[in-house]
Amino acid sequence: QVQLVESGGGLVQAGGSVRLSCAASGRTFSSYAMGWFRQAPGKERELVAGISRSGNMTYVPNPVKGRFTISRDNAKNTLYLQMNSLKPEDTAVYYCAAHDTSSIYIYTRFDDDDYWGQGTQVTVSS
Numbered sequence: 001q002v003q004l005v006e007s008g009g010g011l012v013q014a015g016g017s018v019r020l021s022c023a024a025s026g027r028t029f030s031s032y033a034m035g036w037f038r039q040a041p042g043k044e045r046e047l048v049a050g051i052s053r054s055g056n057m058t059y060v061p062n063p064v065k066g067r068f069t070i071s072r073d074n075a076k077n078t079l080y081l082q083m084n085s086l087k088p089e090d091t092a093v094y095y096c097a098a099h100d101t102s103s104i105y106i107y108t109r110f111d112d113d114d115y116w117g118q119g120t121q122v123t124v125s126s
Helices: none
Strands: 002-007 010-013 018-026 032-039 046-051 068-073 078-083 092-100 120-125
Touching: 002 092, 018 032, 018 092, 018 120, 032 068, 032 078, 046 068, 046 078, 078 092
Parallel strands: 010 120
Antiparallel strands: 002 018, 018 078, 032 046, 032 092, 068 078, 092 120
């Protein structure tokens, strides 16, 4: 098992930047493909970034491409999400997720059988 704790959220003005962190503990962090999700009020949870176990492959969907960057430091057991040029529509609770896998590739089909953090609120003011 792995435990995940997000941090770094808060209130930021439109156009600003925030870096979220997700600290992992428990089983070996590099055993997991990781992802960042967000959920805004009244909306479904959506994937905003994914990264492979080693960190050499990343995925960012079009709505945040060019603004969000995912990275990980396996030596520090930490996942990051750098968010730049933030917009009010980026306001949401952001979650990190871990998928236990032997695959070297990115994983995007996270579900309730995976491991999730408690979330951190990001609010972007206009």
